[in-house]
Amino acid sequence: MEKRQELFAGKAKSVYATDDPDRLILHFRNDTSAFDGRRVEALERKGQVNNRFNAFIMGKLQEAGIPTHFESLLSDDECVVKNLEMIPVECVVRNIAAGSLVKTLGVEEGQTLTPPTFQLFLKNDELHDPMINESLAETFGWATPEQLAEMKALTFRVNEVLKALFEEGGMLLVDYKLEFGLFHGKIVLGDEFSPDGCRLWDAKTREKLDKDRFRQGLGNVIESYEEVGRRIGVDFG
Ligand SMILES: Nc1ncnc2c1ncn2[C@@H]1O[C@H](COP(=O)(O)OP(=O)(O)OP(=O)(O)O)[C@@H](O)[C@H]1O
Ligand SMILES: [Mg+2]
Numbered sequence: 001m002e003k004r005q006e007l008f009a010g011k012a013k014s015v016y017a018t019d020d021p022d023r024l025i026l027h028f029r030n031d032t033s034a035f036d037g038r039r040v041e042a043l044e045r046k047g048q049v050n051n052r053f054n055a056f057i058m059g060k061l062q063e064a065g066i067p068t069h070f071e072s073l074l075s076d077d078e079c080v081v082k083n084l085e086m087i088p089v090e091c092v093v094r095n096i097a098a099g100s101l102v103k104t105l106g107v108e109e110g111q112t113l114t115p116p117t118f119q120l121f122l123k124n125d126e127l128h129d130p131m132i133n134e135s136l137a138e139t140f141g142w143a144t145p146e147q148l149a150e151m152k153a154l155t156f157r158v159n160e161v162l163k164a165l166f167e168e169g170g171m172l173l174v175d176y177k178l179e180f181g182l183f184h185g186k187i188v189l190g191d192e193f194s195p196d197g198c199r200l201w202d203a204k205t206r207e208k209l210d211k212d213r214f215r216q217g218l219g220n221v222i223e224s225y226e227e228v229g230r231r232i233g234v235d236f237g
Contacts (some may be wrong), residue, residue: 013029013192032221048237054070055079057162060165066154066157066158067187069084087180089123089180090120095173096110096112098110116156162193166200171201171231195228197211209228
């Protein structure tokens with residue numbers, strides 16, 4: 001497979017075309033952004049760490065029967081994925097209250113959410129990824145009700161697989177964001193799963209081990225990502 005031109009660069013990854021119209025290359029960069037891109041820093045090794053981390057998680061999800069875009073690792077910080085027509089809606093499941101839920105609803109951080117909650121956000125940086133619902137997504141054509149139902153079901157299946165995986169590693173999966181797309185009309189999990197897009201706490205101490213370390217200036221960001229990976233069996237090469 002041949003790497004062709006860069007199609008676009010997001011805040012953390014760059015996307016390249018290949019000679020196969022159905023395949024793309026994702027390049028995980030070291031760039032780390034927070035607060036809608038108002039804070040950006042390059043963190044050494046992040047690209048490699050997230051590339052391996054994501055490959056490991058996508059493999060686990062695939063094994064559990066969840067369709068993902070992941071095809072293969074290409075290099076330290078690149079992988080080959082299916083070329084999806086992305087749905088501009090982010091799916092979030094929360095097992096424990098944290099982040100924007102605490103800020104916008106005034107609920108207590110750390111409270112267990114029973115049952116876990118499901119939220120939709122519009123992928124739109126300029127609008128700061130506003131929270132939306134199924135009705136708005138249908139009306140404005142961001143996704144059909146059938147697609148939304150499938151995305152929701154898949155997002156909860158991911159919860160079952162990954163809650164157990166992180167629990168075995170002595171961690172709590174607090175919340176996470178997923179993006180889906182269409183591959184020849186079929187809903188497939190896209191983008192990435194890494195500590196950049198989820199919250200993970202140590203189960204005993206509740207120490208934060210995810211991107212909140214960057215957002216809150218706690219330090220040892222990538223060291224924590226690697227620690228999380230080691231605890232669940234990621235091979236960082
Ligand atoms: N398999 C795929 N096919 C097509 N696009 C993908 C695929 N996986 C991820 N993407 C898209 O590639 C981009 C990844 O880059 P990154 O995560 O850095 O973007 P981002 O900063 O979140 O930006 P944006 O808001 O533009 O999506 C995202 O837009 C994501 O939706
Ligand atoms: Mg992104």
